[in-house]
Amino acid sequence: MATSAPRVVLLAGGVGGSRFALGLRDALERRDAPQATIIANTGDDLWLSGVRLQPDVDSMLYALAGVNDTVRGWGRAGDSERVGEELQAWGAGWPWFTLGDLDLGTHLARTGWLRDGLTPTQVIERLSRRWPLGVSILPMTDDEVDTHVVLTDGTRMHFQEWWTRHRAALPPAEFVSPGIASATPAPGVAEAISSADVVMFAPSNPVVSIGPILAVPGVRDALRATGARVVGISPIIGGRVVRGMADVCLTAIGVETSAVAVARHYGARDRGGLLDAWLVAEDDAAGVAELAQSGIGASAVPLLMSDAAASAAIADAALAAAGF
Amino acid sequence: MATSAPRVVLLAGGVGGSRFALGLRDALERRDAPQATIIANTGDDLWLSGVRLQPDVDSMLYALAGVNDTVRGWGRAGDSERVGEELQAWGAGWPWFTLGDLDLGTHLARTGWLRDGLTPTQVIERLSRRWPLGVSILPMTDDEVDTHVVLTDGTRMHFQEWWTRHRAALPPAEFVSPGIASATPAPGVAEAISSADVVMFAPSNPVVSIGPILAVPGVRDALRATGARVVGISPIIGGRVVRGMADVCLTAIGVETSAVAVARHYGARDRGGLLDAWLVAEDDAAGVAELAQSGIGASAVPLLMSDAAASAAIADAALAAAGF
Numbered sequence: 252m253a254t255s256a257p258r259v260v261l262l263a264g265g266v267g268g269s270r271f272a273l274g275l276r277d278a279l280e281r282r283d284a285p286q287a288t289i290i291a292n293t294g295d296d297l298w299l300s301g302v303r304l305q306p307d308v309d310s311m312l313y314a315l316a317g318v319n320d321t322v323r324g325w326g327r328a329g330d331s332e333r334v335g336e337e338l339q340a341w342g343a344g345w346p347w348f349t350l351g352d353l354d355l356g357t358h359l360a361r362t363g364w365l366r367d368g369l370t371p372t373q374v375i376e377r378l379s380r381r382w383p384l385g386v387s388i389l390p391m392t393d394d395e396v397d398t399h400v401v402l403t404d405g406t407r408m409h410f411q412e413w414w415t416r417h418r419a420a421l422p423p424a425e426f427v428s429p430g431i432a433s434a435t436p437a438p439g440v441a442e443a444i445s446s447a448d449v450v451m452f453a454p455s456n457p458v459v460s461i462g463p464i465l466a467v468p469g470v471r472d473a474l475r476a477t478g479a480r481v482v483g484i485s486p487i488i489g490g491r492v493v494r495g496m497a498d499v500c501l502t503a504i505g506v507e508t509s510a511v512a513v514a515r516h517y518g519a520r521d522r523g524g525l526l527d528a529w530l531v532a533e534d535d536a537a538g539v540a541e542l543a544q545s546g547i548g549a550s551a552v553p554l555l556m557s558d559a560a561a562s563a564a565i566a567d568a569a570l571a572a573a574g575f
Numbered sequence: 576m577a578t579s580a581p582r583v584v585l586l587a588g589g590v591g592g593s594r595f596a597l598g599l600r601d602a603l604e605r606r607d608a609p610q611a612t613i614i615a616n617t618g619d620d621l622w623l624s625g626v627r628l629q630p631d632v633d634s635m636l637y638a639l640a641g642v643n644d645t646v647r648g649w650g651r652a653g654d655s656e657r658v659g660e661e662l663q664a665w666g667a668g669w670p671w672f673t674l675g676d677l678d679l680g681t682h683l684a685r686t687g688w689l690r691d692g693l694t695p696t697q698v699i700e701r702l703s704r705r706w707p708l709g710v711s712i713l714p715m716t717d718d719e720v721d722t723h724v725v726l727t728d729g730t731r732m733h734f735q736e737w738w739t740r741h742r743a744a745l746p747p748a749e750f751v752s753p754g755i756a757s758a759t760p761a762p763g764v765a766e767a768i769s770s771a772d773v774v775m776f777a778p779s780n781p782v783v784s785i786g787p788i789l790a791v792p793g794v795r796d797a798l799r800a801t802g803a804r805v806v807g808i809s810p811i812i813g814g815r816v817v818r819g820m821a822d823v824c825l826t827a828i829g830v831e832t833s834a835v836a837v838a839r840h841y842g843a844r845d846r847g848g849l850l851d852a853w854l855v856a857e858d859d860a861a862g863v864a865e866l867a868q869s870g871i872g873a874s875a876v877p878l879l880m881s882d883a884a885a886s887a888a889i890a891d892a893a894l895a896a897a898g899f
Contacts, residue, residue, distance in 0.1 A: 298690065299687070300683040300684065300686060300687030300690075301625065301626065301627070301683060301685075301686030301687040301689065301690040302625065302626070302683060302686070302687075303625070331657060333655060333657065333676040333677065333680075334658060334676050334677075334679050334680050334683065335680075336680075337676070337677050337679070337680020337681070337683075337684075338680050338683055338684055340680070340705065341680060341681065341684035341701075341702070341705060342684075342701075342705075343683065343684035343687050343688065344683065344684070344687060352657040352658050352661070352676060353657065353658075353661050355658050355661070355679075356657075356658050356659075356660075356661020356662050356664070356665060357661070357665065359624040359625060359626060359658065359661075359662055359667065359668065360624065360661075360662055360665035360666075360667035360668070361625075362624060362625030362626070363623070363624030363625040363626075363667050363668060364667065365625065366622065366624075366625040377665075377666075378665070381664065381665060
């Protein structure tokens with residue numbers, strides 16, 4: 252074990268990623284470690300009525316600032332939808348997409364700054380000044396690579412339409428990220444991975460949250476080259492998704508909804524994959540031996556992020572799995 | 576007198592223009608005349624935090640729909656500023672520019688449709704479907720020709736910053752409309768003027784409301800060529816502006832704040848100007864003879880738009896001055 256104060260990089264999506272980020276922040280503060288750098292998925296970003304939304308970034312921001320709606324699970328606490336109702340009355344926007352007024356303030360600040368010429372990275376840096384977050388947030392890329400879903404009948408739609416309007420109920424054939432082949436990691440992303448002591452994969456959707464981050468050209472290479480230990484936390488517990496609809500996404504890409512299958516999907520780092528270590532839930536302890544055969548050092552620990560302390564304990568377990 | 580049901584085109588700015596438009600609508604409905612076409616000033620349009628605002632168009636829309644805030648004099652009745660307060664908390668937008676939530680719904684609908692590729696004319700046509708307006712609204716142009724103010728010290732700012740933030744208190748040297756030389760009238764504008772029986776200039780700011788409309792290449796030519804009678808209503812009563820800060824604008828372009836001077840600024844149509852007739856307030860009756868010498872047939876009538884009936888009476892007087 253090197254130091255007990257490692258530099259940590261977290262690859263994360265929105266809601267699950269935020270919960271884990273809160274625990275990680277606590278765990279690192281207790282160790283007097285440097286603030287973690289979160290590389291946030293921007294694959295679920297969208298333009299809605301001329302306004303730029305970055306749902307995963309905002310979920311992270313609100314959760315870390317403590318202004319998120321913990322009951323509903325997304326958006327700002329105490330939000331209202333006056334503007335959204337007006338948009339509906341005009342027949343504009345997406346009637347099935349809730350647009351909170353406080354949340355819209357963030358979107359408008361972002362959109363105005365983007366129009367002024369700031370990059371998404373610079374916008375997130377500005378958004379990070381309002382409240383003490385205790386972490387740095389970087390977008391995976393400054394390029395627009397909004398995820399689209401191609402259904403089995405060939406219909407194609409924005410990921411948010413599929414996820415929010417159709418609740419992932421339309422059978423997906425493929426998830427595509429137009430433009431991602433020519434995208435580059437946002438400034439600081441590759442550097443953060445290279446200089447990290449630990450890289451963690453949050454228990455986020457492997458297909459549409461972690462997947463897009465890994466699809467940005469250069470990110471996989473940085474992960475393979477880093478001296479950091481790469482530790483993932485399973486988003487699947489006992490063969491079920493804890494929240495969200497990752498099972499539908501996994502099925503579409505031919506991956507079983509199990510902690511073992513997701514780890515194999517990421518792959519063992521010394522066999523051309525990405526993971527050094529993998530945390531599974533106690534229910535999935537039987538998978539630990541199986542994964543050892545695949546070259547992934549798995550440990551079984553409690554993985555339900557029922558509160559901040561539980562999330563911090565998972566972060567501690569991930570640090571321990573990385574040798575810290 | 577031809578028919579008592581003339582086709583009327585109204586050139587108008589925001590608040591004064593809306594009040595007059597309400598009266599005109601009533602006057603025409605009583606005559607079973609076709610709906611008027613309003614050519615709205617878009618010189619005070621602006622981009623604010625990535626969102627497109629068209630204040631004069633919206634003032635007209637809200638007033639004609641009966642959803643305007645009649646106490647405050649602008650915006651939607653019963654509006655709130657939740658999003659605007661958030662924008663301020665983010666340090667984004669213009670803290671001195673009130674952005675109502677209901678109003679923002681309109682701006683977002685507009686911005687989204689513009690992003691979808693609709694023209695401002697098409698956007699206004701869509702916005703005009705929600706409530707029965709009883710008139711058609713056309714923007715003067717589909718091009719962006721936002722007015723800027725150059726101060727006497729050389730500082731330059733968007734018209735809205737000068738008007739709203741500084742309450743027109745900084746001495747203006749010049750009003751400029753970048754891009755207006757290459758702008759074209761919106762589809763239907765020249766045609767509406769050509770086929771009208773009466774063209775009216777609303778009692779709007781001659782410099783920053785009517786001025787930009789006249790500055791769109793082709794509009795003056797259409798006004799000079801039309802078979803319609805062109806009748807203006809003075810926005811100046813007894814040497815004072817009734818609302819707004821037209822006096823400051825007039826002074827900047829070297830025009831005295833008087834009903835006579837504004838009429839001479841527009842000029843007599845048969846002497847290379849634009850007006851056939853001009854309505855002044857009873858306080859300014861002395862100017863009627865003066866204007867006759869300038870070739871403008873002026874009449875003195877009550878011009879205070881204290882209520883809808885008063886506005887309709889002025890519209891009736893304008894129709895009468897045009898021979899209807």
